[in-house]
Amino acid sequence: MRLRVEFTTEPFDLDEPPPHAVAAREVVQGAGLDAVDVGPFGNTVEGGAxxxxxxxDALLRASLRSGATRVSLQVNVVPGAAEGGGG
Known part of the structure; x- marks a missing residue:
């Protein structure tokens, strides 16, 4: 099964990425996922389940530990996609 996740961490800071956003970005960029797209208002990752x-799990722990007061997630199964990325 392949999953696509969209997530945001809060509180927002438009001047510079807050520590919780940096922590989340570092986790997903180092996780060996098939696709990672990070941006100022939302992030998307995709890979094997x-x-x-x-x-x-690592993203939630790191973000909350770094000051996130809210983490919003949307998890979708990618229909008909070939398995990849460890899952």
């Missing part, structure tokens, strides 16, 4: 779920 095991890899994505492992990365989400």
């Amino acid at each position: 095991d890899a994505v779920l492992t990365a989400l």
